Amino acid sequence: MELEFRHLRVVRAIADHGTLTAAAAELGMTQPSVTEALRRAERITGAPLFRRDAHGAVPTPLGELLAAHARTVLAAMDRLASATARHQADTLPPSVRFGCTPSLLVAHLTVAVPQVLGTGVEVRTGNDPEAALALLADRRVEAALIAGNPGPTAPAGAGIAGAVVSVEPLFVAVGSGHRLAGACEIELAELHGETWCVADGPRSEGARHLEACCRSAGFTPRVRQADYTSAFQLAELGQAVLPMMAGNRPRTGLSLLPLRGSPLRQRTSLFWHVEGPLRSALVRALWQELVQAQHAIVERTPVYQAWLERHPEWGTTPPEMVAEYAPGA
Template sequence: MNLELRHLKVVCAIAETGSVTKAASTLGLAQPALTAQLQRIERTLGGPLFERDRRGARPTALGELVLARARVLLPAMKGLQDEAARLAGAVDAPRRYRFGGVNSPILGRLVHRLAAEQPQAQITTYASWSVDELAQLVAGGRLDFALAGVCGDSTPPTESGLGWREVAVDPVGVLLPERHPMAGRDEVGLVDLGREQWVAAPGDGCFGDCFAAACARAGFTPRKVFETDIRAGFDLVEAGVAVALCQATFRPVAGLVTRRLAGSPLRWRLMLGWHPDSPAADVADLVLEAAVASYTDSLAAHPDYQAWLTRNPEFGVRLPAPVPPIPGTGVRTA
């Protein structure tokens, strides 16, 4: 048997988890199958890689040697794959735009605008609830741009070397059924919703923590939070089971109303991210301009909010504000 990278991943998984059983679960394999694979690897390398007993699996001297090499080879191969993907993207024609979005309110408008301006362009989209996943896909050359939101002044993930620019910032509102006692107000105090149940979309961002902190400042702890997709969230709100936080430019839905939270205790910044060394960087300014225009177009369905923005210039489209350089890398994110 020839040793392959997948075999090195097996050895690393066992070492990191300290157990063949745990490694099998992590790799999505049956424990007997992983044990048999480890035995084949050990035969190929000429000796046992782990000492195994009831306390788990610990690397032998040979195992330590293999692990030391694997921890160099595996990241190097990952880097090669990422660079190759970015280089391949550089020679593609016609122009390609691959977008990833996390519950983005403007992705559809952005795709429509770019398709109208560049009919020959190849445009694809990918949806995920995870900002981290999208950042990794962009860093790996599998996506060109990520559209994601962050709470308040938080910074999107920069560990993968991505640069981020702000498209717009909005106050977070609340989605209520039309028959709700507070549906007739222009604004609703967060404290007035202290007895409500809530709907939340899944995700790995900081918004849940920001929401909990805002509720604490208002003097209450939120009751039950239902984590669900958007369609089911509509149903829960319409049925009067819960209320939902929503973006100010949320598309109107029959039977539901969007109301601002008094004092704007929560803010949502829509961000566009890309890798500065990718071909996407060459058109990033163009895409950012199209994203801002798409956001502006979305305001047409919300004349009251448009008027509110004129009185509150700290919201909406603001002057460009690059995210600071990534410490220790020299990479500027704008």
């Protein structure tokens, strides 16, 4: 005899509610049925799962272990049932495809998509936002998560809709021996004369954004393209400075500096095809999950947290799904 899902549901309900009566009410069972299911589970496991007294039912160590596994197994079964129902309705593919540009939220898609949509996920990452949107317009991907400066908008007539997930300041990484290393905040103009490293590849939106901001600060930057490894090495050696996402983890040999007034910014947006399988309720749920991850994961680094505390007027994420968003406006 083996444990069945009904046994796991009973153990979970008793552990969650603390009494057999409350567990029976949640499960829509009679209390004698819950008692019998618990007895069967205890016979199968070979030991008591709960200590019962006048105050209710308290899990034994074995009961706590089984309840923890029951929550995991039953949650997975609920997601499977939801996914199966959607596939039977022919609304979602077995694996949702995403076109992405590099950002700190891309990795979270491997968690967010199965959790919210109940499907697998395939992520295609490249540096060109327009290429990701072209894949979406051609229905070769179901969605796109794109970070840019300020980032693309959905092209007219392509059937694409979008919502801002976050608008963040970009900080500047300098070598730990740099004259400005360790400063609380600096003016962009203080980096006049420095060499800036940007990502390798075709002339990027990020490079144009950097040049425009530097010109507004009164100087024209020297811009050099390099791969990520070379860029970090140049910065560590004091030969270059790097625009960097504020949520990047600390790196030995580098100091991350916020810019006063946050002239350099990055916008991350979720895009989907209006005639695709991601209907409005699913898109909203996925957007909400990404916003929560922005606050719970991306913004947890000490430098970024300290900056946000100093700038309460900034809200990195909009309160609702919108195509445009200006923090502090």
